Every structure is written in C-alpha cells, then in structure tokens.
Amino acid sequence: MKLYIVGAGPGDPDLITVKGLKLLQEADVVLYADSLVNEELVSKSKPTAEVLKTAGMHLEEMVEIMIARIREGKKVVRVHTGDPAMYGAIMEQIVLLKKEGVDIEIIPGVSSVFAAAAAAGAELTIPDLTQTVILTRAEGRTPVPEFEKLNDLAKHKCTIALFLSATLTKKVMKEFINAGWSEDTPIVVVYKATWPDEKIVRTTVKDLDDAMRTNGIRKQAMILAGWALDPNIHDKDYRSKLYDKTFTHGFRRGVKSE
Ligand SMILES: C[S@@+](CC[C@H](N)C(=O)[O-])C[C@H]1O[C@@H](n2cnc3c(N)ncnc32)[C@H](O)[C@@H]1O
Structure with missing residues (x-):
C-alpha cells in the first residue's frame, strides 16, 4: 500500500520531473491543491482517472479518501506545488497515512x-x-x-x-x-x-x-x-575556484599564474 507525493514544479507543466509525470499518467486517483497546481498539468492524467481538488477539503477528509482508494488497490498520486518539502504540509498527511500502514514515496519538484x-x-x-x-x-x-x-x-x-x-x-x-x-x-x-x-x-x-x-x-x-x-x-568580477585556471581540484590540474 503506497501513496505517491509528487512535486508539480512552480507552474509551467513542463517543469514536472519525468518520474513525476509518469506517475501522474499512470494514476487511478489524482489529488491536487487546485489553488496552486496548474490544471494543464493535471489534465495529463489518464481520462479514466478520478481527479480530486483538495483546496476545499480538510486533512482527515483528504487522508480518508487516499486510504480508501489505496485499499481498493488503486494507484493514488498526491500532487503538490513546487517541491513538496517546502511548506507542503506533507508531514501531517504522512503521519496519518503511516498509522494506517500506507508507505510513502516522495518525488521532488522544482521549487x-x-x-x-x-x-x-x-x-x-x-x-x-x-x-x-x-x-x-x-x-x-x-x-x-x-x-x-x-x-x-x-x-x-x-x-x-x-x-x-x-x-x-x-x-x-x-x-x-x-x-x-x-x-x-x-x-x-x-x-x-x-x-x-x-x-x-x-x-x-x-x-x-x-x-x-x-x-x-x-x-x-x-x-x-x-x-x-x-x-x-x-x-563585477566574482569568480569561483571551480573554473579558475590556477586552481587544482579532483578533475583538473591548475596552471601556474604568470
Ligand atoms: C504553500 S507555499 C508552497 C511552496 C512550494 N512547495 C515550492 O516549493 O515552491 C506557497 C508559496 O510558495 C511561493 N510560490 C509558489 N509557487 C510560486 C510561483 N510560481 N512563483 C512565485 N512564488 C511561488 C509563494 O511564496 C507562495 O506564497
């Protein structure tokens, strides 16, 4: 039993990861925060997928739906804006899901x-x-x-x-x-x-x-x-050591400066 939490990226639907998009396209159930995630991205889910907007739901309601669908054997994807690790409020979902024996896989996104x-x-x-x-x-x-x-x-x-x-x-x-x-x-x-x-x-x-x-x-x-x-x-001439010709590192030997 697993829930996939996918980072949608900042808005442009092309900025989701390849892995995130693949999961979105395979999902039987997609939950997304309609106030933040681009609808154009969500529309890439399969035509038969159940797509649920979460902006109007409270935590328990949302988690209950996820658990019920996962128990029916469905692939459930929760889409979060940007990267889920930043102000994604994912931990409160994870705590409740883990209590019910649901594993979590997080796919990062472009914050x-x-x-x-x-x-x-x-x-x-x-x-x-x-x-x-x-x-x-x-x-x-x-x-x-x-x-x-x-x-x-x-x-x-x-x-x-x-x-x-x-x-x-x-x-x-x-x-x-x-x-x-x-x-x-x-x-x-x-x-x-x-x-x-x-x-x-x-x-x-x-x-x-x-x-x-x-x-x-x-x-x-x-x-x-x-x-x-x-x-x-x-x-201004700020330069890194990485490409400084006089700097030696693991991949390149620096030349002596004249
Ligand atoms: C609830 S947080 C979610 C952040 C998201 N997880 C991320 O990694 O970008 C929402 C805040 O993220 C920022 N944000 C999200 N998407 C944005 C965008 N496309 N452009 C600028 N700021 C954005 C804004 O500061 C907004 O108030």
Missing part, C-alpha cells in the same frame, strides 16, 4: 525559489559575496520559532528567499534594516514564476512595499533578497 532565481537570471550563491541561501518566511498569522526571526536570520547578510510573505513586506523591510542591511540592498520579487502571467519586479529594501503595491502583488510571490540579486552583478 518556486529556483524557478524565481531562473526567471531573475540569478545565481543565489556568488563566490566571495555569499555562499549561503536561507529559505524562510516572514512571521504573519503563522508563527515562526524564536530563533528563526527574520531579524536574526538576516544578520548573516546572505541571500534570503521568502516564501508566503507577499503581504508582509512592511515587516520584511523593517527586519532587514534592523539586521543592518543597507536600504539599497537589491530585491527581486517574482510573481507566479513560470506561469504565463509571470511578473519580475526589481527593487530594493527601501522600496519593497511600494513596489508590491504598485504591481498589485499580494500572493504567489517569491521574494529574493541580498547582493547576489544586484542588477549590476555582471559588471
């Missing part, structure tokens, strides 16, 4: 954080500038643990990717400034990355909230912040 970085043409880890990315959210109605306040995390001055924070940008600005970020620190907001109505907004810490308002962005936005998002990064 919106990487789709947004791609849309922005950005590398989030720039040599000599930052080698760390923090994936987090601003605190709103959902509390954030004491040691994970944005104010504290931002003190690392690395790249920060904010999920679920589109309506909390006033607070985000305040916390970045409190953490010692300069007002001109670059930010890229990507609304609906990889969807046909994708929008890329380049701004700074100082102007973030205004930029969100001007562009009418209040949901489905990834906020990427830090100097790795500098629009002038191409004029």
